[in-house]
Amino acid sequence: MTRYPLEPDAQEMQQLIDEAGRRIVEHIQTLPSQPAANVDDATEFARTIIEPLPQKGEPVEKLLDFLFDEAIPRSFNTPGPGYLAYIPGGGIFHAAVADFIATAVNRYVGVFAAAPALAQLEANVVRWFCEIVGYGKGSGGVLTTGGSMSNFIALVTARKAQLGDDFSRGTMYVGNQIHYSFQKAASLAGFPPANVREIDSDEDFRVRLGALEEAIARDRAEGFTPFLIAGSAGTVGTGAVDDLDALARLADRENMWFHVDGAYGAFFVLTQRGRETLRGIERADSVVLDPHKTLFHPYGTGALVVKNAEQLRAAHSMHASYLPQFQQEEQLIDFAEISPELSRDFRGLRVWLPLKIFGIEPFRQLLDEKLDLTRWATEELRKIDGIEIVAEPQLSIVAFRFVKPAADLNALNRALMERINRGKRVMLTGTVLGTEFVVRICVVSHRTHMDRMQMCIDDIKAAVAELR
Ligand SMILES: Cc1ncc(COP(=O)(O)O)c(C=O)c1O
Numbered sequence: 190m191t192r193y194p195l196e197p198d199a200q201e202m203q204q205l206i207d208e209a210g211r212r213i214v215e216h217i218q219t220l221p222s223q224p225a226a227n228v229d230d231a232t233e234f235a236r237t238i239i240e241p242l243p244q245k246g247e248p249v250e251k252l253l254d255f256l257f258d259e260a261i262p263r264s265f266n267t268p269g270p271g272y273l274a275y276i277p278g279g280g281i282f283h284a285a286v287a288d289f290i291a292t293a294v295n296r297y298v299g300v301f302a303a304a305p306a307l308a309q310l311e312a313n314v315v316r317w318f319c320e321i322v323g324y325g326k327g328s329g330g331v332l333t334t335g336g337s338m339s340n341f342i343a344l345v346t347a348r349k350a351q352l353g354d355d356f357s358r359g360t361m362y363v364g365n366q367i368h369y370s371f372q373k374a375a376s377l378a379g380f381p382p383a384n385v386r387e388i389d390s391d392e393d394f395r396v397r398l399g400a401l402e403e404a405i406a407r408d409r410a411e412g413f414t415p416f417l418i419a420g421s422a423g424t425v426g427t428g429a430v431d432d433l434d435a436l437a438r439l440a441d442r443e444n445m446w447f448h449v450d451g452a453y454g455a456f457f458v459l460t461q462r463g464r465e466t467l468r469g470i471e472r473a474d475s476v477v478l479d480p481h482k483t484l485f486h487p488y489g490t491g492a493l494v495v496k497n498a499e500q501l502r503a504a505h506s507m508h509a510s511y512l513p514q515f516q517q518e519e520q521l522i523d524f525a526e527i528s529p530e531l532s533r534d535f536r537g538l539r540v541w542l543p544l545k546i547f548g549i550e551p552f553r554q555l556l557d558e559k560l561d562l563t564r565w566a567t568e569e570l571r572k573i574d575g576i577e578i579v580a581e582p583q584l585s586i587v588a589f590r591f592v593k594p595a596a597d598l599n600a601l602n603r604a605l606m607e608r609i610n611r612g613k614r615v616m617l618t619g620t621v622l623g624t625e626f627v628v629r630i631c632v633v634s635h636r637t638h639m640d641r642m643q644m645c646i647d648d649i650k651a652a653v654a655e656l657r
Pocket of ligand 1: 234276334335336337338368370425450451452453464479491
């Protein structure tokens with residue numbers, strides 16, 4: 190019988206799964222004792238593994254050992270409990286299993302006709318996200334690879350809806366704390382950088398409404414077409430949430446599109462406190478939310494929801510004779526018709542399976558826990574002599590710095606962060622607010638609990654003591 194090496198038999202498949210599974214389980218079980226970051230020699234190591242196209246195969250066990258023993262450990266431990274840097278990505282295990290199933294069965298969900306039931310499962314996920322945001326009938330959306338892609342799709346949709354094809358005078362308004370993926374999206378959508386007006390923020394890092402109104406009026410007087418206001422539902426720097434309700438009112442009055450970047454923060458609407466902080470999010474025309482941040486999913490899982498799904502379709506709909514007919518019924522969705530992508534992974538299963546296994550409640554509880562942990566950490570920081578809270582937590586990020594008379598505070602705080610991270614029990618990152626370098630703690634991982642926060646505070650105290 191002819192053997193085709195790319196097609197393993199049943200025994201080989203099982204063996205592959207076992208070999209990978211054994212290593213994965215051990216890896217995940219030891220995440221808490223692995224260093225929060227382990228990249229000291231990682232760049233050197235990366236240089237040593239550059240190689241030409243392999244002509245011959247190698248044993249899978251050897252390759253898996255290389256991955257798990259050499260390549261994977263030399264990283265930021267992004268799924269570990271001590272990763273309090275940037276915006277952490279936990280990566281729940283059930284989502285990984287869903288991914289394995291999705292890629293193993295390799296069904297095509299880009300067009301509805303190719304796998305109607307599976308496309309519907311993904312469409313259900315989008316519906317649930319619409320529900321979470323507070324959208325009603327007529328809303329819709331799409332799962333993406335992340336917040337950057339979602340911002341881009343939202344911007345293209347808004348551009349088409351508000352400006353049509355002649356958009357060179359269209360101007361957009363954002364707070365100066367907006368994530369850079371918005372400016373990038375604007376550039377990719379064909380706007381010159383100057384068409385994105387960055388408005389100053391207040392002492393809580395929220396966009397200043399007065400300055401925003403003035404900028405819009407000034408631009409109208411000068412013949413521009415203000416067409417979009419983008420609010421932040423959780424900035425990456427400090428977790429600041431703009432006054433979404435007020436921005437919605439202003440956008441309404443000015444007949445502008447109201448977009449909300451909730452890549453980090455929008456899922457907090459599941460909690461009581463988050464709902465209060467994010468009041469007005471349901472009034473947005475489009476909302477970005479990232480399951481790979483605050484729904485603890487693996488990287489590559491983003492989402493965009495829009496209040497009027499028709500506008501998403503209008504911006505992306507095209508057809509070609511070699512494609513199957515798109516669905517005519519409003520509730521049956523061809524993802525290719527409402528997004529830039531045609532062929533793509535079945536990313537919906539990654540969200541569908543965990544939500545069906547657990548329901549939403551454990552997610553809500555974990556988000557509440559993150560809010561509690563951040564508040565606890567803030568109170569502990571306040572007790573450390575010389576530590577100043579620069580940004581009180583509005584969600585699950587707190588920014589702080591160490592202040593010492595006559596010191597170069599930026600250098601001091603970079604040194605502080607480096608010392609905290611040296612212990613490798615936690616990894617923190619900083620940001621620059623105005624001209625001040627500040628250290629931030631971002632609590633998002635589903636694996637971060639009180640024991641790790643205690644370690645974080647202990648390590649900060651030790652680092653401060655060294656630098657005193
Ligand atoms: C507020 C905000 N928007 C957008 C993004 C971009 O998301 P992604 O990295 O998934 O492309 C991020 C990433 O951290 C973010 O924090």
